[in-house]
Amino acid sequence: MTMNDTQDEVAIRTLIQDWAGAVRRQDMEGICRDHAADMVMFDVPPPLEARGLPSYVKTWEPFFRMSPKPVVFDIERLEIVAGDEVAFAIALMRCSSGEVGAIPGDLEFRLTVGLRKINNRWTVVHEHHSVPAES
């Protein structure tokens, strides 16, 4: 956070930090707290997309099953681009996984989050998590 961050940027940064904290606690209610019912998830493992909150919840089950405990889910760098009503955030993230990626252990991944202000509250309507494809 710098002196130049707008109020919206601060709110979104806090939202994403709280969300990552909920992932570390395996707190599914916290993970979904700021998410729209019709959000669209592009996750690291298949399928190609998951539409709606029930499908989003399901994407976390294999992650928690395979992740060593305590869960690692760290924000390494987070940049936010916020307008008055629409915003997105891009991040480099680190988790720990025995399943995703060729080498078990720490896994760096990319995250893009799309948000809308709904009823004066920032709400996640899109998440895109990925790792580079192996050639």
Next chain:
Amino acid sequence: MTMNDTQDEVAIRTLIQDWAGAVRRQDMEGICRDHAADMVMFDVPPPLEARGLPSYVKTWEPFFRMSPKPVVFDIERLEIVAGDEVAFAIALMRCSSGEVGAIPGDLEFRLTVGLRKINNRWTVVHEHHSVPAES
């Protein structure tokens, strides 16, 4: 396009369709026409990220080298969330590649694009292309 699309949504849809057309023509100037100098690319192959337009241009070289001709780069579904100054778009895309993915041939991938209105013109500041990781 529907009657409900805003002027900004129409402009962004046209921008992304024009960009995909430039990819099909292998027209690098057209590909970069609406892109910010400091844009951040998360691409399908490594590296984890590419920062800045010269690095973005380099990400297209292996794609064009490996892609059968004529280049396939089709928008299968495109959804746009636009505010006055910030917007993002999410899409399912199809390309044809002999390199990326396990099976040569058609490859479906996910695309998220982040945009800012700069000097009254929508400008791409972020692209995130990915395929699901193989387990």
